[in-house]
């Protein structure tokens with residue numbers, strides 16, 4: 001049996017079985033492009049279900065960690081092949097659940113396949129170093145051991161890539177996994193888990209439990225048998241998850257918000273800069289933690305940049321993510337739409353000038369979806385709310401500066417430090433930016449979004465718990481180092 005049991009109902013996956021919650025209740029996952037369309041019903045799991053799922057993952061941990069890395073990798077290669085075969089179906093489910101356009105959803109699913117293959121290969125790579133001992137007759141080296149059971153709490157904005165970039169390294173380094181996905185995209189999560197189930201992972205090694213964040217998410221963070229917890233989402237929830245883990249001595253990793261700046265220097269290639277600002281700020285309806293939000297432009301090119309930007313933003317086609325030609329889908333849910341609308345109102349109230357967008361589209365066929373026009377504000381100042389808080393929507397704030405030093409200072413004037421980019425041809429500007437910008441990801445002549453799976457990813461300041469995900473950096477979270485001193 002798969003996750004889907006008819007009447008659009010999807011089940012939890014516990015100990016190798018698809019099972020309904022003991023609560024007997026389900027939650028609707030609806031299409032943000034049309035609130036009347038139900039994509040699926042997912043389990044509203046209870047604290048009892050949580051205990052069961054964690055017990056299953058704990059029981060499976062001993063045998064899984066004993067397998068060789070390459071044997072674990074074989075399972076990931078199989079899961080990758082199955083996901084690749086189901087790519088179109090999984091991508092369509094993502095578009096229907098959270099609204100991103102189908103080409104973006106397909107790109108993300110292909111990225112999920114590539115992440116699985118990357119970590120499958122990790123099973124064959126080194127896990128330690130030999131370190132000279134002061135005792136000439138001893139051998140001293142490091143090795144790594146898994147944490148045990150890892151709890152994964154994932155958001156809705158990258159419903160395939162984020163769970164996979166957390167689960168794949170957890171598994172390859174020998175941990176078992178309990179996934180609690182965002183309720184918004186729990187159907188897509190069930191389809192991913194189906195791929196792992198079909199790949200034949202032993203019972204209990206990978207598990208899925210859906211349900212409310214405050215019961216299942218918080219419950220995972222607090223559970224005595226969860227040895228490590230990895231979270232991506234809002235700052236508020238992330239901090240609570242981290243505190244719950246810290247209180248009981250569990251390892252935790254948090255990826256949270258961003259307020260990412262792009263700097264447009266007066267020698268920038270403006271066409272490139274405009275395209276990068278639009279793509280970085282408005283793709284996925286601005287719902288990326290790496291999305292461009294603050295656009296810091298030097299006075300010499302401000303008007304020319306603004307004119308080109310507005311002309312292009314006006315032409316972006318808002319619509320249903322499954323329709324060909326749509327550039328910008330809806331916000332992922334009604335809360336998200338209301339948040340964006342309230343930030344736009346705040347921008348106007350605080351004196352920013354609306355250049356384009358700012359309202360819900362008027363087309364009748366979009367009336368039942370959570371759509372908002374792509375929006376650009378002019379005359380934004382550093383103290384305005386729209387220049388300080390994460391909006392997570394398609395809103396760009398233009399800020400004028402006189403010098404590159406001022407631009408970098410302003411770019412750093414934020415509680416967040418996830419990603420940042422600059423458009424310039426000047427090597428001095430580039431070097432200052434690389435050295436002085438407080439962000440975990442700095443990109444030159446490229447948009448702020450665009451994370452590569454083989455490179456470390458994470459933020460400074462309030463954007464993360466200061467660890468890094470992805471690439472080989474992932475091993476730091478999902479394992480513990482053991483130093484071995486060996487003497488005959």
Ligand SMILES: NC(=O)C1=CN([C@@H]2O[C@H](COP(=O)(O)OP(=O)(O)OC[C@H]3O[C@@H](n4cnc5c(N)ncnc54)[C@H](OP(=O)(O)O)[C@@H]3O)[C@@H](O)[C@H]2O)C=CC1
Nearest residue numbers: 154155181182183212213214217218233234237256289392
């Ligand atoms: N860094 C990023 O990539 C993301 C940032 N955000 C930011 O967060 C804002 C709000 O989005 P939202 O979806 O509400 O984000 P949340 O932080 O609430 O959700 C992220 C994940 O945490 C779960 N969760 C919710 N409450 C708790 C809790 N008390 N304990 C443990 N886990 C919990 C959610 O489950 P459930 O879905 O069931 O509530 C979901 O799986 C956005 O506007 C955006 O600013 C959001 C998503 C991704």
Ligand SMILES: O=C(O)CCC(=O)C(=O)O
Nearest residue numbers: 287288289290449450451
């Ligand atoms: O930009 C990306 O590809 C990833 C962004 C991300 O991790 C996020 O929005 O949570």
